[in-house]
Amino acid sequence: MTPSSPAARLRQVRERIAAAATEAGRDPASVRLLAVSKTFPAEAVAELAACGQADFGENYVQEGLGKMAALRATHPQLGWHFIGPLQSNKTREVAAQFDWVHAVDRLHIAQRLSAQRPAARNGSPLSPLQLCIQVNISGEGSKSGIAPEAVAELAHAVAVLPNLRLRGLMCIPAPAEGLQAQRAPFARLRRLLAELNRQGLALDTLSMGMSADLEAAVLEGATLVRVGTALFGARVARQTAQV
Numbered sequence: 001m002t003p004s005s006p007a008a009r010l011r012q013v014r015e016r017i018a019a020a021a022t023e024a025g026r027d028p029a030s031v032r033l034l035a036v037s038k039t040f041p042a043e044a045v046a047e048l049a050a051c052g053q054a055d056f057g058e059n060y061v062q063e064g065l066g067k068m069a070a071l072r073a074t075h076p077q078l079g080w081h082f083i084g085p086l087q088s089n090k091t092r093e094v095a096a097q098f099d100w101v102h103a104v105d106r107l108h109i110a111q112r113l114s115a116q117r118p119a120a121r122n123g124s125p126l127s128p129l130q131l132c133i134q135v136n137i138s139g140e141g142s143k144s145g146i147a148p149e150a151v152a153e154l155a156h157a158v159a160v161l162p163n164l165r166l167r168g169l170m171c172i173p174a175p176a177e178g179l180q181a182q183r184a185p186f187a188r189l190r191r192l193l194a195e196l197n198r199q200g201l202a203l204d205t206l207s208m209g210m211s212a213d214l215e216a217a218v219l220e221g222a223t224l225v226r227v228g229t230a231l232f233g234a235r236v237a238r239q240t241a242q243v
Protein backbone atom coordinates (compact mmCIF):
# COMPACT_ATOMS: atom_id res chain seq x y z
CA MET A 1 0.00 0.00 0.00
CA THR A 2 1.17 3.50 -0.80
CA PRO A 3 0.79 5.79 2.23
CA SER A 4 -1.18 8.97 1.69
CA SER A 5 1.09 11.66 3.13
CA PRO A 6 4.28 12.79 1.37
CA ALA A 7 6.24 12.37 4.60
CA ALA A 8 5.06 8.76 4.99
CA ARG A 9 5.78 7.93 1.33
CA LEU A 10 9.27 9.38 1.63
CA ARG A 11 9.89 7.40 4.81
CA GLN A 12 8.70 4.20 3.11
CA VAL A 13 10.98 4.70 0.09
CA ARG A 14 13.94 5.47 2.35
CA GLU A 15 13.21 2.30 4.31
CA ARG A 16 13.15 0.25 1.08
CA ILE A 17 16.52 1.71 0.08
CA ALA A 18 17.98 1.12 3.54
CA ALA A 19 16.78 -2.49 3.68
CA ALA A 20 18.30 -3.34 0.30
CA ALA A 21 21.54 -1.51 1.11
CA THR A 22 21.87 -3.32 4.41
CA GLU A 23 21.24 -6.67 2.71
CA ALA A 24 24.04 -5.84 0.26
CA GLY A 25 26.38 -4.81 3.08
CA ARG A 26 26.29 -1.19 1.91
CA ASP A 27 25.84 2.05 3.81
CA PRO A 28 22.29 3.32 3.03
CA ALA A 29 23.79 6.83 2.85
CA SER A 30 25.73 5.71 -0.25
CA VAL A 31 22.45 5.72 -2.23
CA ARG A 32 21.14 9.14 -3.27
CA LEU A 33 17.38 9.39 -3.70
CA LEU A 34 16.23 11.40 -6.71
CA ALA A 35 12.53 12.33 -6.51
CA VAL A 36 11.09 12.27 -10.04
CA SER A 37 8.51 15.05 -10.01
CA LYS A 38 7.48 15.03 -13.69
CA THR A 39 3.77 15.86 -14.19
CA PHE A 40 3.45 16.98 -10.54
CA PRO A 41 3.23 20.69 -9.66
CA ALA A 42 5.77 22.87 -7.87
CA GLU A 43 3.64 22.60 -4.72
CA ALA A 44 4.24 18.84 -4.61
CA VAL A 45 7.99 19.46 -4.90
CA ALA A 46 7.85 22.03 -2.09
CA GLU A 47 5.93 19.58 0.10
CA LEU A 48 8.54 16.86 -0.32
CA ALA A 49 11.38 19.37 0.10
CA ALA A 50 9.85 20.33 3.44
CA CYS A 51 10.26 16.67 4.48
CA GLY A 52 13.98 16.88 3.72
CA GLN A 53 14.14 15.69 0.09
CA ALA A 54 16.96 17.53 -1.72
CA ASP A 55 17.14 16.27 -5.34
CA PHE A 56 14.40 16.38 -7.96
CA GLY A 57 14.24 14.90 -11.47
CA GLU A 58 12.38 16.26 -14.49
CA ASN A 59 11.82 14.77 -17.97
CA TYR A 60 10.48 17.73 -19.90
CA VAL A 61 12.48 20.94 -20.27
CA GLN A 62 9.71 23.54 -20.15
CA GLU A 63 7.90 21.82 -17.29
CA GLY A 64 11.10 21.61 -15.27
CA LEU A 65 12.05 25.23 -15.93
CA GLY A 66 8.62 26.35 -14.74
CA LYS A 67 9.02 24.56 -11.41
CA MET A 68 12.55 25.86 -10.95
CA ALA A 69 11.39 29.42 -11.59
CA ALA A 70 8.60 28.97 -9.04
CA LEU A 71 10.90 27.52 -6.39
CA ARG A 72 14.36 29.08 -6.84
CA ALA A 73 13.73 32.01 -4.49
CA THR A 74 12.25 29.95 -1.64
CA HIS A 75 14.28 26.73 -2.21
CA PRO A 76 17.68 27.77 -3.61
CA GLN A 77 19.36 24.65 -2.23
CA LEU A 78 17.46 22.05 -4.29
CA GLY A 79 19.36 19.99 -6.88
CA TRP A 80 17.69 19.66 -10.30
CA HIS A 81 18.34 16.67 -12.55
CA PHE A 82 17.27 16.42 -16.19
CA ILE A 83 16.51 12.73 -16.78
CA GLY A 84 14.57 12.72 -20.07
CA PRO A 85 15.77 12.39 -23.66
CA LEU A 86 17.44 15.64 -24.70
CA GLN A 87 17.08 17.23 -28.18
CA SER A 88 19.82 19.55 -29.38
CA ASN A 89 17.49 22.56 -29.55
CA LYS A 90 16.95 22.29 -25.77
CA THR A 91 20.55 21.93 -24.59
CA ARG A 92 21.10 25.64 -23.90
CA GLU A 93 18.33 25.90 -21.29
CA VAL A 94 19.29 22.61 -19.69
CA ALA A 95 22.98 23.61 -19.50
CA ALA A 96 22.05 26.91 -17.88
CA GLN A 97 19.48 25.74 -15.36
CA PHE A 98 20.00 22.10 -14.37
CA ASP A 99 22.71 20.59 -12.12
CA TRP A 100 22.73 17.08 -13.61
CA VAL A 101 21.84 15.45 -16.95
CA HIS A 102 21.32 11.66 -16.81
CA ALA A 103 20.41 10.50 -20.30
CA VAL A 104 23.20 11.64 -22.63
CA ASP A 105 23.78 9.08 -25.40
CA ARG A 106 25.44 11.13 -28.17
CA LEU A 107 28.70 13.08 -28.23
CA HIS A 108 27.01 15.94 -30.09
CA ILE A 109 24.67 16.60 -27.15
CA ALA A 110 27.51 16.50 -24.62
CA GLN A 111 29.55 18.93 -26.75
CA ARG A 112 26.66 21.37 -26.85
CA LEU A 113 26.09 21.11 -23.09
CA SER A 114 29.80 21.72 -22.52
CA ALA A 115 29.90 24.76 -24.78
CA GLN A 116 26.69 26.17 -23.32
CA ARG A 117 27.33 25.63 -19.59
CA PRO A 118 27.63 29.15 -18.12
CA ALA A 119 30.36 30.03 -15.63
CA ALA A 120 27.85 31.70 -13.29
CA ARG A 121 24.15 31.90 -12.49
CA ASN A 122 22.67 34.98 -10.79
CA GLY A 123 26.16 36.17 -9.97
CA SER A 124 27.26 32.93 -8.25
CA PRO A 125 29.89 30.65 -9.80
CA LEU A 126 28.34 27.51 -11.28
CA SER A 127 29.95 24.10 -10.84
CA PRO A 128 30.42 21.88 -13.90
CA LEU A 129 27.29 20.15 -15.21
CA GLN A 130 27.21 16.61 -13.78
CA LEU A 131 26.63 14.03 -16.49
CA CYS A 132 25.68 10.37 -16.87
CA ILE A 133 25.70 8.38 -20.11
CA GLN A 134 22.53 6.37 -20.76
CA VAL A 135 23.15 2.79 -21.82
CA ASN A 136 20.57 0.71 -23.71
CA ILE A 137 21.26 -2.15 -21.33
CA SER A 138 18.43 -4.45 -22.42
CA GLY A 139 19.22 -3.99 -26.12
CA GLU A 140 15.73 -2.80 -27.02
CA GLY A 141 15.61 -1.47 -30.58
CA SER A 142 13.21 1.36 -29.83
CA LYS A 143 14.84 2.63 -26.64
CA SER A 144 17.27 5.48 -26.20
CA GLY A 145 20.72 4.90 -24.81
CA ILE A 146 24.01 3.92 -26.40
CA ALA A 147 24.85 0.25 -27.05
CA PRO A 148 27.06 -1.30 -24.33
CA GLU A 149 29.84 -1.98 -26.87
CA ALA A 150 30.01 1.73 -27.76
CA VAL A 151 30.01 3.17 -24.22
CA ALA A 152 33.77 3.29 -23.70
CA GLU A 153 34.47 5.38 -26.79
CA LEU A 154 31.72 7.87 -25.89
CA ALA A 155 32.78 8.03 -22.21
CA HIS A 156 36.40 8.85 -23.04
CA ALA A 157 35.29 11.57 -25.48
CA VAL A 158 32.86 13.12 -22.97
CA ALA A 159 35.30 12.94 -20.05
CA VAL A 160 37.67 15.48 -21.64
CA LEU A 161 35.02 18.13 -22.38
CA PRO A 162 35.29 21.32 -20.27
CA ASN A 163 32.46 22.56 -18.00
CA LEU A 164 31.12 19.01 -17.58
CA ARG A 165 31.93 16.28 -15.12
CA LEU A 166 31.22 12.76 -16.31
CA ARG A 167 29.96 10.94 -13.21
CA GLY A 168 28.84 7.54 -14.49
CA LEU A 169 26.19 5.48 -16.25
CA MET A 170 22.41 5.40 -16.28
CA CYS A 171 19.92 2.81 -17.55
CA ILE A 172 16.22 2.04 -17.81
CA PRO A 173 15.99 -1.75 -18.30
CA ALA A 174 13.02 -3.45 -19.92
CA PRO A 175 10.40 -4.21 -17.24
CA ALA A 176 11.00 -7.60 -15.62
CA GLU A 177 9.21 -9.66 -12.96
CA GLY A 178 11.10 -11.01 -10.00
CA LEU A 179 14.27 -9.94 -8.26
CA GLN A 180 16.73 -12.13 -10.19
CA ALA A 181 15.45 -11.01 -13.60
CA GLN A 182 15.52 -7.39 -12.44
CA ARG A 183 19.07 -7.65 -11.13
CA ALA A 184 20.67 -8.96 -14.33
CA PRO A 185 20.70 -5.71 -16.37
CA PHE A 186 21.77 -3.69 -13.32
CA ALA A 187 24.69 -6.08 -12.81
CA ARG A 188 25.67 -5.50 -16.46
CA LEU A 189 25.69 -1.73 -15.92
CA ARG A 190 27.80 -2.17 -12.77
CA ARG A 191 30.36 -4.22 -14.72
CA LEU A 192 30.45 -1.62 -17.51
CA LEU A 193 31.22 1.12 -14.96
CA ALA A 194 33.94 -1.01 -13.38
CA GLU A 195 35.50 -1.54 -16.81
CA LEU A 196 35.53 2.21 -17.50
CA ASN A 197 37.18 2.80 -14.13
CA ARG A 198 39.82 0.18 -15.01
CA GLN A 199 40.44 2.18 -18.17
CA GLY A 200 41.32 5.22 -16.05
CA LEU A 201 38.07 7.15 -15.81
CA ALA A 202 37.15 8.12 -12.23
CA LEU A 203 33.38 7.45 -12.28
CA ASP A 204 31.32 7.09 -9.12
CA THR A 205 27.68 7.03 -10.21
CA LEU A 206 25.28 4.25 -11.19
CA SER A 207 21.91 5.94 -11.86
CA MET A 208 19.56 2.95 -11.87
CA GLY A 209 16.38 1.73 -10.21
CA MET A 210 12.87 3.21 -10.15
CA SER A 211 9.74 2.61 -8.03
CA ALA A 212 9.26 -0.99 -9.19
CA ASP A 213 12.86 -2.22 -9.10
CA LEU A 214 14.88 -0.06 -6.72
CA GLU A 215 15.77 -3.00 -4.44
CA ALA A 216 17.33 -4.91 -7.35
CA ALA A 217 19.28 -1.79 -8.36
CA VAL A 218 20.58 -1.11 -4.84
CA LEU A 219 21.61 -4.77 -4.47
CA GLU A 220 23.67 -4.33 -7.68
CA GLY A 221 25.34 -1.12 -6.55
CA ALA A 222 23.06 1.78 -7.55
CA THR A 223 24.38 5.04 -6.10
CA LEU A 224 21.34 7.02 -7.26
CA VAL A 225 17.77 5.73 -7.63
CA ARG A 226 15.17 7.72 -9.58
CA VAL A 227 11.78 7.32 -7.90
CA GLY A 228 8.53 8.93 -9.03
CA THR A 229 5.35 6.92 -8.43
CA ALA A 230 6.30 5.64 -4.97
CA LEU A 231 6.84 9.24 -3.79
CA PHE A 232 4.19 11.24 -5.64
CA GLY A 233 1.54 8.66 -6.59
CA ALA A 234 0.41 7.49 -10.03
CA ARG A 235 0.91 9.87 -12.95
CA VAL A 236 -1.89 10.80 -15.33
CA ALA A 237 -0.81 10.09 -18.91
CA ARG A 238 0.39 13.17 -20.76
CA GLN A 239 -2.04 14.43 -23.40
CA THR A 240 0.51 15.64 -25.91
CA ALA A 241 4.07 14.75 -26.65
CA GLN A 242 6.28 17.45 -25.22
CA VAL A 243 10.01 17.75 -24.81
Ligand SMILES: *Cc1c(COP(=O)(O)O)cnc(C)c1O
Nearest residue numbers: 036059083210211226227228229
Ligand atom coordinates in the same frame (compact mmCIF):
# COMPACT_ATOMS: atom_id res chain seq x y z
C1 LIG B 1 9.52 8.61 -14.86
C2 LIG B 1 10.93 8.17 -14.70
C3 LIG B 1 11.37 7.60 -13.49
C4 LIG B 1 10.47 7.31 -12.31
O1 LIG B 1 9.66 6.22 -12.59
P1 LIG B 1 8.67 5.59 -11.46
O2 LIG B 1 8.37 4.25 -11.99
O3 LIG B 1 7.48 6.50 -11.41
O4 LIG B 1 9.40 5.58 -10.18
C5 LIG B 1 12.72 7.28 -13.38
N1 LIG B 1 13.58 7.49 -14.40
C6 LIG B 1 13.19 8.03 -15.57
C7 LIG B 1 14.18 8.24 -16.65
C8 LIG B 1 11.85 8.37 -15.76
O5 LIG B 1 11.48 8.88 -16.94
